[in-house]
Amino acid sequence: MLTTSQLANSAGVNVETLRYYERRGLLPEPPRRASGYRQYSQDDVARLQFIKRAKDLGFTLQEVQELLNLRVDPDTPCAMVKRRADLKIIDIEAKLQSLKRIKKALNKLAATCSGRGPVGDCPILEALGGDGTW
Amino acid sequence: MLTTSQLANSAGVNVETLRYYERRGLLPEPPRRASGYRQYSQDDVARLQFIKRAKDLGFTLQEVQELLNLRVDPDTPCAMVKRRADLKIIDIEAKLQSLKRIKKALNKLAATCSGRGPVGDCPILEALGGDGTW
């Protein structure tokens, strides 16, 4: 069982952020001690970490919530869950492609740099294919 | 040569956003016609598209600017450019790992869904390793 600040520290976020996430429904309301202090579990650590990472990947809190709520339950037809999951996968695949592109461009830049000779004005854009086609 | 709205349409962004990016220094000030109308080039299309994609990947406009400004020029020591590029690459590698993880989890969820049998309360978190270790 950990306290508010311990949970916050575990993910490197502000204590106030936890309350904000609770209000938004991203973190479930944790049990309280008699004093009213929140008591978090190890599950909450994993959940918070997931939120943080997904957010850093460009997902909005709304989308993060959708990801966390994707589950097989009696109230949601199986096919619908699958459809939603598949949509997210497509989205993620596009992000993977873009990231790999940028990474490749940076690698090229680093290599050019180690070498010699002039390069154009914007190596990043050039490395991305010149014609800007993704 | 394209007009403001043509450039905006090419990336699916608002016209006002272009002016905003120009103010922020993300888009260079384009040449003007006698009337004062902006004239954009094909390079600007590529640049704008890059900005949009990088933004969707969770980079802030500040970071996008840093990426675009990474270049080999006489005023920046080669080693420094390389160091910066390498740092960005590390950052991107972490993002790639996270994305792959989430994708794998979604695939597992979709598979579970197609099958039968009960699953836990939050398949996403479970699929991510159970113990939350990344």
Next chain:
DNA sequence: CTTGACTCCGTACTAAGGTACAGGCTTTAA
């Protein structure tokens, strides 16, 4: 040569995602 669509600039407003108090209890360690 006019009319509707487009563009200009400056300024103000918005939405998302936090962040910071104030005032008042609770814990904990000396």
Next chain:
DNA sequence: TTAAAGCCTGTACCTTAGTACGGAGTCAAG
């Protein structure tokens, strides 16, 4: 047993990234 540190709630404030005017000049089709 008391002082410092931690936690509670509610409310107000902040930053980032746009978005939306208003008023005025410009362009292009009919």
